[in-house]
Amino acid sequence: MATADLLIPPPAAPRRDPSPRLWSDAEFARMQQLGLFVGRDVELIGGTVVERADGSARPFVFTRKEYYALDDNGFFRDGLNDQRVQLIGGVILLESPMNPPHAVAVRLATKALERIFGDGYDVRAQLPLDLGLISEPHPDLAVVTGSPRDYLADHPKTALLVIEVSDTTFQTDTHYKADLYAAGGIADYWVIDLVNDRVIVFRDPRPEANSAFGRTYALPTIYTRDDKLTPLAAPHASVFVNDLLP
Numbered sequence: 001m002a003t004a005d006l007l008i009p010p011p012a013a014p015r016r017d018p019s020p021r022l023w024s025d026a027e028f029a030r031m032q033q034l035g036l037f038v039g040r041d042v043e044l045i046g047g048t049v050v051e052r053a054d055g056s057a058r059p060f061v062f063t064r065k066e067y068y069a070l071d072d073n074g075f076f077r078d079g080l081n082d083q084r085v086q087l088i089g090g091v092i093l094l095e096s097p098m099n100p101p102h103a104v105a106v107r108l109a110t111k112a113l114e115r116i117f118g119d120g121y122d123v124r125a126q127l128p129l130d131l132g133l134i135s136e137p138h139p140d141l142a143v144v145t146g147s148p149r150d151y152l153a154d155h156p157k158t159a160l161l162v163i164e165v166s167d168t169t170f171q172t173d174t175h176y177k178a179d180l181y182a183a184g185g186i187a188d189y190w191v192i193d194l195v196n197d198r199v200i201v202f203r204d205p206r207p208e209a210n211s212a213f214g215r216t217y218a219l220p221t222i223y224t225r226d227d228k229l230t231p232l233a234a235p236h237a238s239v240f241v242n243d244l245l246p
Helices: 025-033 064-072 100-117 170-183
Strands: 042-045 048-053 056-059 085-088 091-094 121-125 141-145 161-166 188-193 198-203 205-207 215-217 221-223
Touching: 085 170, 100 121, 100 141, 100 161, 161 170, 170 188, 170 198, 170 205, 170 215
Parallel strands: 161 188
Antiparallel strands: 042 048, 048 056, 085 091, 121 141, 141 161, 188 198, 198 221, 205 215
């Protein structure tokens, strides 16, 4: 176990962060017809919806309501296939395909957390988490209280533990998403780092003026295969890091 120094050494392999969903001229026209931009000065530049206000231009910030309106009107369906997207900080991001080691890590962590938490908790894999007006991420795993039927009307608004499996999304998972989860009040956030064969644990969310979401975590702690991890919400249980890594 070690404390990370201003985060993590450079990645051992090339990584791809999620990319924003780009829009065609026809899609932009449909958005206008749906009334998504009423009263807003917007235009489409290079596939990005840009809003002009106060003499400056910035990417349009989509709310969860607008995000769902786009989904209801088929913007994320290409023929018979659904696009995998998520809303983070008002930006609609395309999710990358999942490689086999990533899938195995999700399954291993799911089984380990189900053993630790048991009845009265739900371990949700890649399902939405409602973190406010402009963010609905799909963490690889989130442990929430209750049972699946408790969330028929609304997605969970918090979680006892959130885990992201990182292979091609290292920078996003350890910076942008870490700040997002800190701002969302997630007390315990783990990154299963497949490339460097370790788990990075983020705790103690605190205000941070330079964060994209106004909060961040204290310096993370790094755990290797022989170390044990104890979730904050299950202080009498533990899991070997080796049981989380493929």
